[in-house]
Amino acid sequence: MQAVVLGSGTSTGVPSVCCTCATCTSTDPxxxxxxxxLLLRSDATTVVIDTSSDFRQQMLSHAVHHIDGVVFTHHHFDHIGGFDDLRPYAFHTGNPVDVYGMPETLNVIRSTYPYAFGLVKPTGASVPQVALHELTNASFTIGDITLQPIPLLHGGMDVLGFRVADVAYCTDTNAIPQASRELLRGLRVLILDGLRWNEHPTHFSIPEALAVVEDLNPDITYLTHISHNVLHRDAESKLPPNVHLAFDGLVIEC
Ligand SMILES: [Zn+2]
Ligand SMILES: [Zn+2]
Ligand SMILES: [Zn+2]
Structure with a gap:
């Protein structure tokens, strides 16, 4: 299986519109x-974690012609904003796309996209065809990929990370409860929120992420959900050797 970082940027994306800082004007891809x-791909199964606001572009860039399941971490718009672009997948297969998330996440998807669920009068326009599946903390399987939900805190909000074998994905978090830390032992790869150098009320700063790395001790860590305050080349020179910044298109062999 491969994990592919489809997007590594914070909610505004980088560059951010209206900004001319060193990162936003950088020519480093x-x-x-x-x-x-994140995309998870085995020979038989394709899973996408979150339909980001850049979902369509990400699916085109990585030639994702079929999706077996979409798994949501939480309902912030940068993670659900591409939901309407699931439409072509059902056009192709004639089957709804299986979508997994916490009850609260699915409720916000219903209220954000009411036309997809018959909650407003149909207009004749095409709508995403999905089958919603509520997640608990129990592991679940899509095709041949088994995901273990990892409860995380994102400011005052409950969100989910996911562990697949010895790889874990924990974006949008600034606190990992002790019970969840126990689910994150023995990792080969951890992909972890690391927004920027200074503190933030809902995301790990890079120093806070490094403290998590020290506790969990994965072989290698990639920081993600990165803001424009972080210049890739500059940050890489300051990080310990087992910690890197993720970047769009990064492929992790699992
Ligand atoms: Zn986010
Ligand atoms: Zn900027
Ligand atoms: Zn968020």
Whole structure:
């Protein structure tokens, strides 16, 4: 299986509109960050974690012609904003796309996209065809990929990370409860929120992420959901050897 970083950027994307800072004007392709999302791909199964606001572009860039499941971490718009672009997948297969999330996440998807669920009068326009599946903390399987939900805190909000074998994805978090830390032992790869150098009320700063790395001790860590305050080349020179910034298109062999 491969994990592919589809987007490594914070909610505005990088560059951010209206900004002329060093990162937003950088010519380094690793400083071009679409909204945060991850692709999991085995020979038989394709899973997308979050339909980011850049979902369509991400699916085109990585030639994702079929999706077996979409798994949501939480309902912030940068993670659900591409939901309407699930439409072509059902056109192709004639079947709804299986969508997984916490009850609250699915409720916000219903209220954000009411036309997809018959909650407003149909207009004749095409709508995403999906089958919603509520997640608990129990592991679940899509095709041949088994995902273990990892409860995380994102400011005052409950969100989910996911572990697949010895790879874990924990974006949009600034606190990992102790019970969840126990689910994150023995990792080969951890993809972890690391928004920027200074603190933030809902995301790990890079120093806070490094403290998590020290506790969990994965072989290698990639920081994601990165803001324009972080210049890739500059940050890489300051990080310990087992910690890197993720970048769009990064492929992790699992
Ligand atoms: Zn986010
Ligand atoms: Zn900027
Ligand atoms: Zn968020």
């Amino acid at each position: 690793r400083d071009k960050r679409l909204r945060t999302s």
